[in-house]
Amino acid sequence: MYSNELNLAKNIAANVGDMLKKRRSEVRIEAEEDKDIKINLDKIAENSIMQQLVSRFNYPILSEETGRIGIIKNDSIFWIIDPLDGTLNYSRGISLSCISIALFKGNVPLVGVIYDFNNDEMFSGVCGVGSWLNDKPLIRPRKRPIGQSVLATGFSIYGVQSEIQFYRLAELSKKFKKIRLLGSAALSLAYVACGRVDAYSEEYIKIWDIAAGLAINRALGIETDLQFLDDDLINISIGVHL
Numbered sequence: 001m002y003s004n005e006l007n008l009a010k011n012i013a014a015n016v017g018d019m020l021k022k023r024r025s026e027v028r029i030e031a032e033e034d035k036d037i038k039i040n041l042d043k044i045a046e047n048s049i050m051q052q053l054v055s056r057f058n059y060p061i062l063s064e065e066t067g068r069i070g071i072i073k074n075d076s077i078f079w080i081i082d083p084l085d086g087t088l089n090y091s092r093g094i095s096l097s098c099i100s101i102a103l104f105k106g107n108v109p110l111v112g113v114i115y116d117f118n119n120d121e122m123f124s125g126v127c128g129v130g131s132w133l134n135d136k137p138l139i140r141p142r143k144r145p146i147g148q149s150v151l152a153t154g155f156s157i158y159g160v161q162s163e164i165q166f167y168r169l170a171e172l173s174k175k176f177k178k179i180r181l182l183g184s185a186a187l188s189l190a191y192v193a194c195g196r197v198d199a200y201s202e203e204y205i206k207i208w209d210i211a212a213g214l215a216i217n218r219a220l221g222i223e224t225d226l227q228f229l230d231d232d233l234i235n236i237s238i239g240v241h242l
């Protein structure tokens with residue numbers, strides 16, 4: 001089921017990832033607002049992904065840079081793409097960035113692909129079928145006690161950073177063995193799926209940041225708590241119960 005869509009997304013991610021590796025020296029910051037930056041290769045990567053998707057399927061698309069392309073209804077099957085998650089990391093030469101492509105039906109994930117082009121790691125999943133890392137099946141990670149667990153989190157650019165958020169992070173740090181801020185929500189979720197970290201939690205994150213990772217984790221039966229907010233925003237906790 002959805003094997004054609006999965007294979008297409010993987011091929012596109014591999015092609016665009018190769019382009020991003022080769023053109024890293026061409027990075028140019030085009031916009032910088034508060035905590036966010038936009039670079040020239042964001043849009044180049046997005047255009048390449050969208051052109052390849054629409055050449056094979058007529059599904060609508062929701063993308064970080066462009067927004068909605070086509071009409072997305074409650075029961076629509078549509079693509080969700082983040083052409084470069086971890087843009088700041090990429091622009092600074094920090095090897096924590098990736099391409100994220102997902103297929104959803106309404107609010108239900110169907111397919112997810114996350115390609116870490118820096119380390120040539122292709123995470124993929126089809127809900128109801130399974131998840132893979134470089135085509136090797138992933139097994140649902142064992143659940144550790146919270147005191148032995150590693151939490152990945154972040155401070156979303158879409159939320160208001162406050163003393164309450166920092167206090168919450170400090171309280172979480174007392175419960176978990178370690179906390180990691182990777183600067184890429186998609187990679188954080190991929191790391192939950194393969195057991196490198198045990199949980200991920202973030203408030204006011206955009207759907208395109210977590211869509212593919214959500215599909216990959218749900219395909220493994222990993223617990224997920226979502227709160228859908230307005231304007232494609234989500235509060236998410238996944239993995240160890242928080």
